[in-house]
Amino acid sequence: MRRLRPYSLPYLLWMGVFILIPTLILIVLGFSNLQLYNLGVFEITLVNFTIFIQDQVVSALWNSLVYSIITTVICFIIGYPVAYYLSTLSDKKRKILLAMMIVPLWSNMLLRIIAWEKLFMPTSIISDLFGISFDLLGTPTGVLIGMVAMYLPFMVFPIFSVLEKMDYKLIEAAKDLGASDLQTFVKVTFPLSSGGVISGVIMTMLPAMTSFVLPARIGLGKINLIGNIIESKFMKEVLGSSGASINQGALISLLLMVLSVISFVLITRVDKEGETLI
Amino acid sequence: MMKKTLKRKIPKLIGLLLTIFSFIIIFTPILVIIVLSVNASTKGYSWEGFTLKWYVELFQNDVMKEPIINTLVIAFSSTIIATVLGTIFAIGINALEKKKRVQMMVINNVPVVNPDIVTGISLMIVFSLLSFTLGYYTVLIAHVFFSIPYVVLSVMPRLKKLDPNLYEAGLDLGCSRISGIFRVIIPNISTGILSGALMAFTMSIDDFIITYFTSGAEYMNVSTWLYATLSRGRSFTPAAYAYNIIIFAVTIAIILFVNLKRDRKEKTV
Known part of the structure; x- marks a missing residue:
């Protein structure tokens, strides 16, 4: 070779x-x-650093942090039990349910966002058919629901893949040695799955933090994240926006890159060859 | 005893309920798209009866024709190129000694972990340095770029299972370096190559962010066309939903077919 x-x-x-x-x-x-x-x-x-005192940028940075953290926490709270539950099922059921979780990702991301937008309008199909109006456009709740729905699978997959490969003998051993179910989980199962959790957190948090179409559409442009700022700084020709400055955009992108390098180092620690990434 | 089984059942029940809840929120947008694709209303605010006219219009609408063709051309060509290159690179990486192999895999995973927006901007910068005009070729290169790492990731596990002595044996028996790859390695890693290709295809066909930053103002795929239409404050024809459902259904059918065939093959072997 x-x-x-x-x-x-x-x-x-x-x-x-x-x-x-x-x-x-x-x-x-x-x-x-x-x-x-x-x-x-x-x-x-260092003149480009003046963007960090612009109100718009400060609030976008803050929003990115808050929205991505809340999304990640919710995805983890829902995603871990789901991954755990899936890993306890029979081989066949597990395969089918996992496939069903991947399937929606094959639908266009933009249209999935637009679907939420249509659903959250004051007058939507739902309100027409069932008389229930969500009216969540432009609200933080609406944006968060959209984000959780969008990124939840990315939390479930890596956790599931670690749990699936876990050696069940270890759990049995813990129980034989007198640990309760809760103790077994806290001391054996969870620590063994921490690699998947780290991958899952990163694969949820980074895309949530950098999303720009979702906040623009569901948030009606009222809720801006860093992605929206980067878009407006870089897409001068396409958007024709007057405040465009690639140099300032570059600075914010660098900030994102630092975050991605940190994430990357973390992922590489738990999973050298990226086996939890697909 | 009763109490103990109940205690065991509660976590399981929570798991089940959360799983159901997850499927509901993940599938909600898909259901909405399906409903909107068969709804007679143009704006989609209300239900105005069942129709299949959007599925017909899809093939007649001139506005959508170009973005659809662009999307398909890019998806097919980038998948083919990325699969070939990704497989070659993976074979090379797998042949490296362990330390270098791990280093290469770390590099390989950079675009996978990097947020799309960072990848998009990076590519845009390289293209502007090379003074490439943004359009078909830059989008093609961009899609090949983000697809290769996934091909490498799905080919790698298969390559690791392959006994390196087989290839050496092939060479001893008179294969050239290249024919050894085709006769010994490729047949053994074909399932990995196929799943890599499928992954590349599904990502290319739905990509928005990276295409957005590398396509310029003229060249559009379906996603960037939708975004441009909405950004101008206009609404788009529901034929777009019909398009998405067709692509969605075809993707599911292909992947189901490939998996079933593979399962059957593995059973008979």
């Missing part, structure tokens, strides 16, 4: 081009007045 090694080299180059280079450029952009679309001489400056 040794002579097949060279096949991995182009991949390293490819990843270098698409990961390393843009990261370096983002750093330069964030700390200078370099113009991305008009490359030339630039000066190192």
Whole structure:
């Protein structure tokens, strides 16, 4: 197999081009007045940091933190028992239910968000057919429901995959040694599944924190997260927004990258080769 | 005794109830999309009777034609390219010594963990440095980029199970390096390749964020077209729901078919 090694080299180059280079450029952009679309001489400056005192940005940062944490906590509270329950089922049932949890992800994400939007309108199909009006557009509750529904599977999958592979003899051993069900769970099962929990928390929290269509649609643009700020800073040509500044956007993106690096280090600790990621 | 069984049953019952609840919230948007795709109302605020006209309009609507074709072309081409490249890279990575293999897998997983918005911006920056005009090719490269790691991740476990001596034996028996790959390695990892390809396809066909940042203002797939329409404050034809349901149903059918076939194969072996 040794002579097949060279096949991995182009991949390293490819990843270098698409990961390393843009990261370096983002750093330069964030700390200078370099113009991305008009490359030339630039000066190192901290002027871009002024975005962190803009009210809009401060509230977006705060919202990102709050919404992603609440979403993650709710997803964990629901997702762990679900993953646990699924792992106790027979092989066949487990397979079917897991597949059913993946299936909705094959529907267009944007349309799923629009579906919630239609459902949360003061006059919706539901209110027409059943007389129940949710009227949750533009409210934090609406955004949170949308987020939980969207990201819950990403919490369940990694936890499930760890629980499924767990050695049941350990649990039996704990019980033989006199542990109660609760003690077995707290001292054996849960610690053994912590790798899956870490993956699950990250795979839920990062996308929730960076989502921008969901808060824009369900939150009616009243609830902005970092993703919305990044979008408005970067998509100058597409959006034609006047406040666009790629350098400021770069700075916020760097902040996200730092978070993703931290998450990444955590995931790599618990799962070196990314087996809980798919 | 009674008390003990009850105590055991409560956690199980909570698990069951939460599972039911999860399925309800996960499937709610799907049900809404299905209902809207057969609802005669254009705006979708009320129920105005059953119709299949949106499914017909889908094939006649000129506005949607281009985004749909773009979506499909990108999905098929990026899946093929990503599957081929991902498999080659995975074979190379698997042949590395353990330490380097783990390092490569860590690099491989960067785009998987990175939020889509970060990946999208990174790609956009690279394209602007290379002065590529945003459009078909940049979207294609972007989709290939985010798909490869998933192909590698699904091929890898199969490769690990493969006895390295088999390949060496193939070479000793006269295979060239390349034909050894096709005759020994590929047949043994084909299920991994297939599931990687399916994953790449399902992600490409529904992608919004990465396409949004790499497509420019002219080139649109269905997702970015929907977003652009909504951003301009307009509403889109319910044929979009019909489109989604068709793609959804076809995806389920393909994956079900592949899995059933695989199960049957594994049973007979």
